[in-house]
Amino acid sequence: MENLRGRGRPFTGLGLQAAVTAMGLDPASDLPRLWAVLTVESRGFGFQPDRRPKLLFERHVFSRETDRRFDKRAPDLSNSEAGGYIGGAAEYERLDRAVALLADAGQAPEAALRSASWGLGQVMGFNHETAGFPSAAAMVAAILDEEDEHLMAMAGFVRAHKLGPKLKAGDWEAVAKTYNGKNFAEHGYHIKLRQAFEKFSSGVSRDLPIRRAQAALLYLGFGKTMGDVDGVLGDNTRRAIRAWRLHAGLPDSDRLDGGDFDLLMAAAGL
Incomplete structure (x- = not known):
């Protein structure tokens, strides 16, 4: 989807402070907690080299969003089991194919957009309402140019799921479960989050x-x-x-x- 290439502007200090405050965190002391989540979810940056937002297409979500209708036709894109990841820009190829499946069925791309996690905070498209948008398409359109918008979408998700207190408490298992589902421990997400937090708490400056x-x-x-x-x-x-x-x-x-x-x-x- 070439139309998803924007300006790719990194977040600003004001945008960072506004998002951290909106999450219920303290800009003076809780930045390592936010950096930990961003690092695990998106390696700390929301855009690819071609300036499209980073994404990860989730085939099990697409299967659910489309009532399993494409499972037999394209099991690598629509499947009850997670997986099939390619990574990087190739995830857009998977998204394009999913959009094409919907178009062939006379449907808009919304279900495909809902089935990917997006940008700096890797907010799932189906969480668009908690991120503050009426549709996944609206959320994706909003994050094309500015990482500040990525942060605010993430802030909406954090608020809606009451993750601020859990982040402040260092309850990484709760954070990982909310972000990555009930099978988070299989992939060690909580361990990665804790390790990233320890790294960012060591005093290394982020300029x-x-x-x-x-x-x-x-x-x-x-x-x-x-x-x-x-x-x-x-x-x-x-x-x-x-x-x-x-x-x-x-x-x-x-x-x-x-x-x-x-x-x-x-x-x-x-």
Whole structure:
């Protein structure tokens, strides 16, 4: 679905603070809890390199949403059992095929959109009402351009499921069950959440301008050099900065000094 490519703007400090507050968390002390969830759910960034929101298509949800009518025809897309994941941009191929199945049956794509988890917080499409939208299509349209919208959709989900107190208490089993279902323990989601929280509580700084620069580098094709968009100025990010500077005809350096940051933002359209 090429029409789902937007601007891909990383979240802002104001957007982050508004979402954390809306979740019932303390912006001064609870950010590691939010970062833990984002890291486990989406590796901490809501867009793919092509600026489409990250998604994961859930075939068991699609089967349920369509009353099993496509189970025999396309069991890799419609199945009572979860699975069939490909990951990355290939998940859009699965979504496209599901939309095509619906179109052949004279139906709108809503059931397919409801069957995927979306963006930074990986909110399921069927949770659109708790995220504050009248339909999955409306939710997806809202998150195409700004990660701030990803955060607010997630905040709606957290509020609706009363996850704020559980996040504050570090009840990772409850958080994992709400996010990933009753079989969360099979995949160790609660363990991953706890480990991520411990990591983010260790004092490693998350710098939003660096995170923004990393997003720009990702969009410009330097993702393999850089690694994750995580707001940490590590060796991988420095290598990506150096590669971009050489590509842009700038002096050799692994820093973004002076107007270099603005040049990078302009090059990426951010």
